[in-house]
Amino acid sequence: MSTAAAGDPARGSTFGPGRGATTPKIELHVHLEGTVRPATLLEMARRNGEELPARDVEGLAKLYRFRDFDHFLQVWVMTTHVMRTEQDFRQVVVDYAAEAASHGAVYLEGIFSPWFRVQRGIAWEAIFHGYADGAQEAWERYGVEVRLTPDVDRILPLDAAREIARQAVRFRAEGLDAIVGLGLGGPEIGHPPAPYAPAFAIGREGGLPAVPHAGETGGPESVRSALDDLGAHRIRHGVRAVDDPELVAELAERGTVLDVCPVSNLRTGVVTSLADHPLPVLLAAGVRCSLATDDPAMFDTDLGREHAAAAALGGVAARDLYEAGVAGALCDEATRARLVAIGAATDWAAAEAMPAAGEDYVRT
Numbered sequence: 001m002s003t004a005a006a007g008d009p010a011r012g013s014t015f016g017p018g019r020g021a022t023t024p025k026i027e028l029h030v031h032l033e034g035t036v037r038p039a040t041l042l043e044m045a046r047r048n049g050e051e052l053p054a055r056d057v058e059g060l061a062k063l064y065r066f067r068d069f070d071h072f073l074q075v076w077v078m079t080t081h082v083m084r085t086e087q088d089f090r091q092v093v094v095d096y097a098a099e100a101a102s103h104g105a106v107y108l109e110g111i112f113s114p115w116f117r118v119q120r121g122i123a124w125e126a127i128f129h130g131y132a133d134g135a136q137e138a139w140e141r142y143g144v145e146v147r148l149t150p151d152v153d154r155i156l157p158l159d160a161a162r163e164i165a166r167q168a169v170r171f172r173a174e175g176l177d178a179i180v181g182l183g184l185g186g187p188e189i190g191h192p193p194a195p196y197a198p199a200f201a202i203g204r205e206g207g208l209p210a211v212p213h214a215g216e217t218g219g220p221e222s223v224r225s226a227l228d229d230l231g232a233h234r235i236r237h238g239v240r241a242v243d244d245p246e247l248v249a250e251l252a253e254r255g256t257v258l259d260v261c262p263v264s265n266l267r268t269g270v271v272t273s274l275a276d277h278p279l280p281v282l283l284a285a286g287v288r289c290s291l292a293t294d295d296p297a298m299f300d301t302d303l304g305r306e307h308a309a310a311a312a313l314g315g316v317a318a319r320d321l322y323e324a325g326v327a328g329a330l331c332d333e334a335t336r337a338r339l340v341a342i343g344a345a346t347d348w349a350a351a352e353a354m355p356a357a358g359e360d361y362v363r364t
């Protein structure tokens, strides 16, 4: 393989290096269920006797060509049913840490949605301990710090949301230090954040800050509610804040970090083309933005391609993305100091000087 090919994300290897594979990366918005590559998902389905709506890698790849956000959620629910055992959850974290480390990841915050698993008879303990054991193994094997934020699905009844918050707080109190926050996900339109405030109060009182999705398919009012009603520490996506200049100014002033996922936004139709993505506008307005893959296996992306896509937009510096990640991470201060030191030891100028790939390698 030539040197040029090795550095070209267009070459399509899932684990191939993207722009600056050696530059450190922090990813704060990745759904662990959405990291499982098709071959592994098929293997898990076989192991657990679960049906998938496709029988091979090609079939799953076809299934992953989403018509819109709702279609994506339908497929997500269908395919994530195959994860059933503590060993599955552990493996998902370790596999993704290996993949992300190949793109330079040093710190990840993984999201998982326990509710639908519990409804299918899986114990809370298997889910939380499986993911937390995976976080420990990811550190030991790949040197990647993994923290976890269980997600409340915004279509759930409010008592279910409170139960997820209570369980997350319980596992944290029992010593699962990898559990660091509580998220809100699922269909944003018609499901505003405010009713979930009591669940997030439980989380906050138990030491788990709110990291909700908002401003993805919903508008600025959704971001506003996530901040005011849930006390959001960060906002996942948050890109539609761009439609309200006052809100953008406030996000910049407060230093609220947005966990931005350009390829996801393209795949689910939040933006019609990468060139239209609001990331450069938000950065230029002083909003701190980190970069993430959201559901990399389903969106045919990875951390390297995500960074290449962001670089191709112009006005996006790898160092700013990293520093926003440091600022937004829900880690202890010793870990944050370590992340700061990694950033300080990086030759960012050399990384920026690397030619940024065009966006043509991203399937449209």
Ligand SMILES: [Zn+2]
Binding pocket: 029, 031, 185, 213, 236, 294
């Ligand atoms: Zn997400």
